[in-house]
Amino acid sequence: MADPLADRLGYLLKHAQQSFAEAGAHALAPLGITGRQLAVLAVLGDAEPLSQLAAAGRLGVDRTTMVQLVDELEDKGLVERRRSPEDRRKNIVELTPLGQDTLRRGNEIHQASEERFLADLTPVETELFIRILRRLNGIDDEPAEPVSP
Amino acid sequence: MADPLADRLGYLLKHAQQSFAEAGAHALAPLGITGRQLAVLAVLGDAEPLSQLAAAGRLGVDRTTMVQLVDELEDKGLVERRRSPEDRRKNIVELTPLGQDTLRRGNEIHQASEERFLADLTPVETELFIRILRRLNGIDDEPAEPVSP
DNA sequence: TATTGTTATACTCTATAACTATA
DNA sequence: TATAGTTATAGAGTATAACAATA
Numbered sequence: 519m520a521d522p523l524a525d526r527l528g529y530l531l532k533h534a535q536q537s538f539a540e541a542g543a544h545a546l547a548p549l550g551i552t553g554r555q556l557a558v559l560a561v562l563g564d565a566e567p568l569s570q571l572a573a574a575g576r577l578g579v580d581r582t583t584m585v586q587l588v589d590e591l592e593d594k595g596l597v598e599r600r601r602s603p604e605d606r607r608k609n610i611v612e613l614t615p616l617g618q619d620t621l622r623r624g625n626e627i628h629q630a631s632e633e634r635f636l637a638d639l640t641p642v643e644t645e646l647f648i649r650i651l652r653r654l655n656g657i658d659d660e661p662a663e664p665v666s667p
Numbered sequence: 668m669a670d671p672l673a674d675r676l677g678y679l680l681k682h683a684q685q686s687f688a689e690a691g692a693h694a695l696a697p698l699g700i701t702g703r704q705l706a707v708l709a710v711l712g713d714a715e716p717l718s719q720l721a722a723a724g725r726l727g728v729d730r731t732t733m734v735q736l737v738d739e740l741e742d743k744g745l746v747e748r749r750r751s752p753e754d755r756r757k758n759i760v761e762l763t764p765l766g767q768d769t770l771r772r773g774n775e776i777h778q779a780s781e782e783r784f785l786a787d788l789t790p791v792e793t794e795l796f797i798r799i800l801r802r803l804n805g806i807d808d809e810p811a812e813p814v815s816p
Numbered sequence: 817t818a819t820t821g822t823t824a825t826a827c828t829c830t831a832t833a834a835c836t837a838t839a
Numbered sequence: 840t841a842t843a844g845t846t847a848t849a850g851a852g853t854a855t856a857a858c859a860a861t862a
Contacts, residue, residue, distance in 0.1 A: 522713040523725070527781045528691060528702055530800040531684035533727070537804070538677055553677055554852095564671040571820060576672070578682070583853060585822060607820040607861045632676045638802060647799050650792055651679040654784070655686070720843060732830060734845060748844095756838045756843040 538635050545631040549624055556624040558587050562611050563621045569608040596620055687784050694780045698773055705773040707736050711760050712770045718757040745769055
């Protein structure tokens with residue numbers, strides 16, 4: 519292999535991430551959102567409503583970036599800000615019905631895109647690959663399911 | 668797992684890449700170069716001398732970006748441009764002795780950084796992980812070594 | 817005083833367009 | 840005319856600093 523970069527972990531990770539992101543962006547284009555915006559919707563639509571700062575923490579961005587992310591989604595009519603009654607410094611950000619629908623459809627598209635990206639792998643390879651990535655990200659795997667008696 | 672991003676391939680790839688890049692940047696800091704600059708040195712120092720455009724192709728950047736990358740390395744005294752005698756439009760970029768030494772030491776640091784990053788994996792997992800990444804990047808694995816007779 | 821959201825600003829990375837010189 | 844390198848410029852993406860409202 520003549521390419522001196524081909525074995526570099528950083529190169530492999532970066533380009534895998536880039537080509538997956540490009541494929542995802544292309545797949546999501548009909549919905550009018552980016553992969554990043556889908557991730558924001560996923561965080562905001564996950565469980566109980568979040569403040570901007572709380573959502574920023576989940577996404578790993580700072581609060582000024584979060585302002586812009588929420589701006590974009592609000593401009594598209596996908597989320598709404600409202601002042602928290604308990605702490606009027608906070609904006610609670612909630613998905614609109616359109617946002618919820620977009621999240622649902624985006625998730626389906628993302629899932630299909632992920633499957634296409636991993637299509638060349640065997641099921642065993644796919645599972646191991648995801649598990650390793652989780653481990654490298656410091657996400658503990660759930661304990662092995664208890665063997666049914 | 669409450670985190671709605673934790674299972675997303677894009678999130679896992681992006682954050683794995685980022686934390687590895689950060690670790691690498693930290694490890695390379697004593698050499699005074701970034702991971703990106705080490706990659707450029709690796710391409711330029713690999714085999715026969717390359718023009719800027721040829722190197723840009725290997726790195727997957729465009730020629731204007733390559734100008735800046737070479738500028739940075741030239742400012743540090745790690746590479747030198749010279750006009751190609753065969754085609755005076757081309758700059759042949761070669762590593763200086765300092766550049767060669769920096770590449771060698773950078774490779775050692777990079778290798779150690781990679782090993783630390785993957786330290787939690789078993790050797791089998793490590794090999795499979797790299798192989799899968801190569802496959803996802805469209806890099807053909809060399810054919811299985813012929814079984815010794 | 818500290819926290820949340822916001823704005824203005826700047827910095828990095830990268831690409832596009834236009835220019836120079838060479839072919 | 841086309842190609843290689845360069846420059847100026849612009850566009851994402853992100854962060855820092857300062858400010859207003861609220862605690």
